[in-house]
Amino acid sequence: MIKVTVLYNLPEGTDEAEFVRWRTTEHNRANMARPGVLKGDFYRAVGQAGVGTSHQRSDASPWRFMTEAYYPDRETFEAAWYAPEEQERLVPAVAKIRDAMFIISEELQTTEGVGASGERTALTEREALDLLAFLVASAETCTFDPTDYGQMRLLSAAAQLMDAMRDHGLGSPWLEAFRQEVAEKSGWIMWDRAGYEQFLSGATAGIAAELRRRAAGTRGEA
Numbered sequence: 001m002i003k004v005t006v007l008y009n010l011p012e013g014t015d016e017a018e019f020v021r022w023r024t025t026e027h028n029r030a031n032m033a034r035p036g037v038l039k040g041d042f043y044r045a046v047g048q049a050g051v052g053t054s055h056q057r058s059d060a061s062p063w064r065f066m067t068e069a070y071y072p073d074r075e076t077f078e079a080a081w082y083a084p085e086e087q088e089r090l091v092p093a094v095a096k097i098r099d100a101m102f103i104i105s106e107e108l109q110t111t112e113g114v115g116a117s118g119e120r121t122a123l124t125e126r127e128a129l130d131l132l133a134f135l136v137a138s139a140e141t142c143t144f145d146p147t148d149y150g151q152m153r154l155l156s157a158a159a160q161l162m163d164a165m166r167d168h169g170l171g172s173p174w175l176e177a178f179r180q181e182v183a184e185k186s187g188w189i190m191w192d193r194a195g196y197e198q199f200l201s202g203a204t205a206g207i208a209a210e211l212r213r214r215a216a217g218t219r220g221e222a
Contacts, residue, residue: 001107002077003070007063008097019096020044023067027093031069034086036076041068063099074106125170126214132161133207140200151200155186174210178203 010019023042031040045061071077080086094100139154162179165171181203188196 005103006067008100009064036080039070143197
């Protein structure tokens, strides 16, 4: 794994809020569209702790911001980073910052922590919600060619996914409420078919609306 780290400040007079907005929206999309990039991070300094000393104020740090980009290997990184079009793209971005220090590092070891369940999740919240939407939409599709057992299996899978999301810290009041609703109404298939199908249709629309709301919130973050 190759990591590109850039430490930097902003020129005097720069609107920091506007810079953060640009960096987390347009520039972030451009960064993640670069060939070979696996992941990109953006940080703002909140403190600097010296070895064996008490925590210092954030303005003690010589840099205000840090960005990181990850590539799978050196060959991929060099092909992407040193391409003429990439170097040309970097010119206006670098012009927006000052005191920049570029560090190219190669991973020697990585150790991941564990979550509450003893396993680290491989899904982001958005990926998990997308999968949940697919499962529930698949159950709704079964209403057009009824197969009770298939529908129950799909809803069971959706419930298990929601439990895993909660165990890995991806839960929310909205998700917990929906999990309870699935548990309560899945039995309707046995005695209230119309009500059950109406619930599935509403659940699919609800998840789609929640995904749109969360996506809009992400785009609006500074």
